Amino acid sequence: xxxxxxxxxxxxxxxxxxxxxxxxxxxxxxxxxxxxxxxxxxxxxxxxxxxxxxxxxxxxxxxxxxxxxxxxxxxxxxx
Amino acid sequence: xxxxxxxxxxxxxxxxxxxxxxxxxxxxxxxxxxxxxxxxxxxxxxxxxxxxxxxxxxxxxxxxxxxxxxxxxxxxxxxxxxxxxxxxxxxxxxxxxxxxxxxxxxxxxxxxxxxxxxxxxxxxxxxxxxxxxxxxxxxxxxxxxxxxxxxxxxxxxxxxxxxxxxxxxxxxxxxxxxxxxxxxxxxxxxxxxxxxxxxxxxxxxxxxxxxxxxxxxxxxxxxxxxx
Numbered sequence: 345x346x347x348x349x350x351x352x353x354x355x356x357x358x359x360x361x362x363x364x365x366x367x368x369x370x371x372x373x374x375x376x377x378x379x380x381x382x383x384x385x386x387x388x389x390x391x392x393x394x395x396x397x398x399x400x401x402x403x404x405x406x407x408x409x410x411x412x413x414x415x416x417x418x419x420x421x422x423x
Numbered sequence: 424x425x426x427x428x429x430x431x432x433x434x435x436x437x438x439x440x441x442x443x444x445x446x447x448x449x450x451x452x453x454x455x456x457x458x459x460x461x462x463x464x465x466x467x468x469x470x471x472x473x474x475x476x477x478x479x480x481x482x483x484x485x486x487x488x489x490x491x492x493x494x495x496x497x498x499x500x501x502x503x504x505x506x507x508x509x510x511x512x513x514x515x516x517x518x519x520x521x522x523x524x525x526x527x528x529x530x531x532x533x534x535x536x537x538x539x540x541x542x543x544x545x546x547x548x549x550x551x552x553x554x555x556x557x558x559x560x561x562x563x564x565x566x567x568x569x570x571x572x573x574x575x576x577x578x579x580x581x582x583x584x585x586x587x588x589x590x591x592x593x594x595x596x597x598x599x600x601x602x603x604x605x606x607x608x609x610x611x612x613x614x615x616x617x618x619x620x621x622x623x624x625x626x627x628x629x630x631x632x633x634x635x636x637x638x639x640x641x642x643x644x645x646x647x648x649x650x
Binding site: 390394395396397398399403404407408411412415416418419 | 442446449452453455458463464465466509512513514515516
């Protein structure tokens with residue numbers, strides 16, 4: 345018996361493809377909402393990889409690798 | 424072809440949007456905010472240890488009034504260190520290769536030390552213009568020389584940082600271009616160039632750290648005279 349969850353509270357992986365458009369429309373795209381999303385994403389990453397008892401080199405390296413990829417994308421036209 | 428070597432120093436922009444602000448603010452992401460725990464994660468512990476080391480090293484020659492500058496000098500040191508080291512990664516942009524940014528950092532801070540000295544202890548600050556024990560005949564010339572050296576300090580601070588980093592990046596690019604071009608014709612020479620490139624990269628890492636340190640150290644020295 346599936347529990348009745350509101351569309352706007354469903355996680356992205358549970359949204360069916362047909363509902364994707366309405367799910368996106370219900371998300372909070374105000375500046376406050378975007379800041380909240382960035383904060384939540386940052387907390388997820390931080391608490392999973394860095395704020396642990398035996399954090400390794402991987403947590404920092406993934407951030408640096410992402411930065412390199414981002415810089416490559418920005419400078420692609422100059423190469 | 425020659426002009427393409429300087430492309431790495433152009434401000435990054437995406438469809439006309441300047442991205443240099445993101446490149447400058449990125450080091451802030453690498454420093455986690457302080458937890459209220461006693462035993463924090465490894466990254467925070469390492470960074471705390473390093474910041475304590477830097478602060479003690481910089482602030483011990485200063486008297487109590489100079490300790491008010493601890494926050495700005497330490498954060499400037501961490502900022503420059505991270506920006507310089509991040510610039511060594513491939514495809515990244517180093518904001519400190521831009522003279523405008525380095526002068527914008529050096530000039531207000533130097534002026535602040537000068538004005539602090541002139542406002543609080545004007546005769547002592549001006550007295551630094553004449554070292555003790557100079558022969559009487561040399562006094563006018565020495566005053567002029569010391570004033571010039573005082574006024575050129577912000578320029579020297581900014582240009583030193585810019586020139587060191589820009590030269591390092593250019594050298595890395597030139598030697599790596601030579602290595603790649605020579606690989607098809609003379610692999611032995613290419614191997615030699617690769618060795619030089621390896622050593623140069625180690626030097627660049629050292630220079631990145633040293634230049635940040637020198638910048639802040641000189642500022643603290645100017646502060647020491649004036650506070």
